[in-house]
Structure formats: structure tokens, C-alpha cells
Amino acid sequence: PMAMNVPVREIQNGKVNFPRGRTLIFYCDSGANSLKAARVLAGYGYKTINAVGGIQQYDKELTVSRQ
Numbered sequence: 514p515m516a517m518n519v520p521v522r523e524i525q526n527g528k529v530n531f532p533r534g535r536t537l538i539f540y541c542d543s544g545a546n547s548l549k550a551a552r553v554l555a556g557y558g559y560k561t562i563n564a565v566g567g568i569q570q571y572d573k574e575l576t577v578s579r580q
Contacts, residue, residue: 519550521541521546521547521550524550524553525553531554531559533558533559535560536560536561536562537551537554537559537560537561537562538561538562538564539551539561540567541567541568542567543567543569544565544566544567545567547563547564548565
């Protein structure tokens with residue numbers, strides 16, 4: 514429910530503010546763009562985790578939660 518779809522370019526350009534004091538988890542299809550985003554924000558002092566390999570490497574069923 515707290516997931517956001519944010520283009521990596523917006524993060525690189527500093528157009529997005531995320532809450533400080535929380536760990537941010539990044540993922541994308543292949544893991545490349547999420548790694549870029551995580552590194553940029555880690556450089557600004559955010560706590561970040563990147564899902565290595567992205568969704569392509571996830572071996573479980575992906576479902577959409579409708580709450």
C-alpha cells in the first residue's frame with residue numbers, strides 16, 4: 514500500500530522527497546534503474562535497499578492486492 518512508481522530520472526534530478534528515518538526499498542524490472550535510484554538517495558543520506566535482479570529474478574507469483 515505504500516509503494517510508489519517514481520521514474521529514476523525524477524530521483525536523479527532531485528524532484529522527489531522521501532521520508533527520512535525510514536528504509537526505502539527499490540525495485541524495477543531488471544534491477545538497473547532501482548540500483549541507480551538507491552545509490553543516488555543513499556548519497557543524500559537515505560537508508561536504501563535495492564532488490565538485486567529486479568522483478569525478473571523474483572521466482573514467486575506476483576499478485577495485486579486490492580484493499
